[in-house]
Amino acid sequence: MAHEHTADAHDTHAAHDDHDDHDHGPAHGWRRWVYATNHKDIGTMYLIFACVMFFVGGFMAMIIRAELFQPGLQLVEPQFFNSMTTMHALVMIFGAVMPAWTGLANWMIPMQVGAPDMALPRLNNFSFWILPFAFTLLLSTLFVPGGSPAGGWTLYPPLSLQGGSGFPMAIFAIHLMGASSILGSINVVVTIMNMRAPGVGLLNMPLFCWSWLITAYLLIATMPVLAGAVTMLLTDHFFATSFFSASGGGDPVMFQHIFWFFGHPEVYILILPAFGIISEIVPTFSRKPLFGYDAMVYATAAIAFLSFIVWAHHMFTVGMPLAGQLFFTLSTMLISIPTGVKVFNWTATMWKGSLSFEPPMLFALAFLFLFTIGGFSGLMLAIVPADFQYHDTYFVVAHFHYVLVPGAVFAIMAGTYYWLPKWSGKMYDMKLATWHFWLSAIFVNVLFFPQHFLGLAGMPRRIPDYSVQFADWNMVSSIGAFGFGLSQLLFPWIIWKCVKSGSPATSHVWEGSHGLEWELSSPPPYHSWTEHPSREIIARGVQH
C-alpha cells in the first residue's frame, strides 16, 4: 500500500500534546451542536446537512428518472414532475453542494492557515443554523396548496409569479440561504486575511484556501443580486409593483439578466473549491509539488473575473444585438484559457510522478476527465447558432450535470476521502471506497452521456413525457440513474464504518501529503493551532 496509515514516521503531533491543557474540549449533549462555535463541529454539521440534502435531492432525481423511464405519463402528475425538477435543482445547489463546500472550508481553512479557529465563531454558528430552517421552509412548500415552485430553479417570471402558496415560502427560503452564504463567506475572507500564522503568506497558502477566498468574494458580490431579483418578484406578486410584469410596463427579460448575473458566477462558486481540492490531491498522490502554483492562483482569479461578463450566454435565444451575441460568445470562450491552464497544470503535476490510485486520487482523476467533457460541451453551447439548436434541450442538462456531478460532487467525495482519516483519526475501508468510486464513475456516464444524444435529437428539458424516438436512451439514462443513486448509499456507510471501527490513522496519513493540516495529530486537537507553527513546519508544508 502506498499510503502509510499504520506507519508513524512523520508523526509530529507529540509536539502539540503539551498544550492540550489549553484545550477545554467540546460541551456535552445537544449543547455541543446548538451552541457550537468550534470550526470542526460546525464543519461536521455542514457536511452532515449536505449529505442529507444530497439524498433528499437524489430521491427527487429518482422520481424524475422513474417517470422518464418510458414515454407516456406513468407515476406522477406533470405539475408535480415540474416541482421535482425545480426542487431537485434548488436542494442540490443550495442544500448539498454549497453547504458541503462550506463544511470543508470550516474544517480545513483554520488548520491550513495555522489558526486556532475561524475568525468569527459565533457568526459561524449563525450561518449554519439558518440552513435547517431555510430548507424546512423550502421543502414544506411540497405540502401547501398549489404545491412547490414548478417553474424551474431560475424562477423566470411571469411563470413563477403564477405559483401558489409555496411561492413566497420559497422566496423567503432563498433569502435565508443567501444570508447564510454571505455570512459564511465573510467569515472565510476575514479568517484568511486576518488569522494566518506568521510565515503563511498569501502566495504560499494551500490552493484550497485560495480557491475558497476567491469563491467567497464571488458569493458576497452575487448572492445579494439574487436576493434583489427575488425580492422584486415578491413585490410584483403581492404589492402590485411591475418590475417584471409587461402589462404594467415592466420587463421580464430584465429578470433573466439580473438572475444570470448571479447565476453564472454561481456556477463558479460551485466549481472553484473543487479546483482547490483537486490541486491538493493530485500532488499528494503524484508525490510531486503542484506544477505552476502561481499560474493556478491567477487562473482561478481570471475565471472569477470572467464569470461576471458572460451571463447572457444563457439567454441567446431571447434575442439580442449581434454585437451582444459576439461579446458573450467570445467572453465565454475566453474562460477555457484559464481552465485549460488548470487542466494542463494538473496533468503536468502527474507527469513523471510516482502515481498511486487510492480513492481520493481515483475521484480526482475522474474529475479531470469528466469535468473536461462538461467544459467542452460548454464551449459548444457558447456558439450562438449552435446554441439556438441546443437551448432548452437535454444537451444542456447533460452539460451542466457533467460539470456538477463528476465535477463538483466527485471533488467533494475526493476531499472527504482525502481528509476523513485526518478528521476522524481513523482509516476507512479502502476496498469499499474503491467500489464506491468505480460504481459511481461507471453509472454517472450511463446516466448522463446518453442525454447528449437525446438533446442533439431535440428532446426538450423539463417535460414529463416525450416522443417515442427518445425512448431507448431515456431508458438507459434512467438505469444509470438508479445505479448511481444506489451506489451512493455506500458513501455514508463507509464514513459511518470508519468513524465507528476504522483502524487508527497517523498524522500524515498519505505518503505524499504536505501542508499544515498534516502536521497536526489525527484527529486534530479541539482548537487547531493554539501555537504558531514554526517556520520549519510551514516550509515543510509549502507545495512549491
Next chain:
Amino acid sequence: MTAMTPDEINERRAKARRSAIILGLVAFAVFVASIILKVAQR
C-alpha cells in the same frame, strides 16, 4: 513554536470584525444597487 496570547487572538478578531462589517455593507449595497438598476431601467 510560540504560543498565541489571548490578546493577540482578540486583536486579530477585532480586525476581522471590522472587515466583516465592511463586507456586509458591500453586500447590502449590491442588493440595493440591483433593485435601483431595475428601477432606473424603467
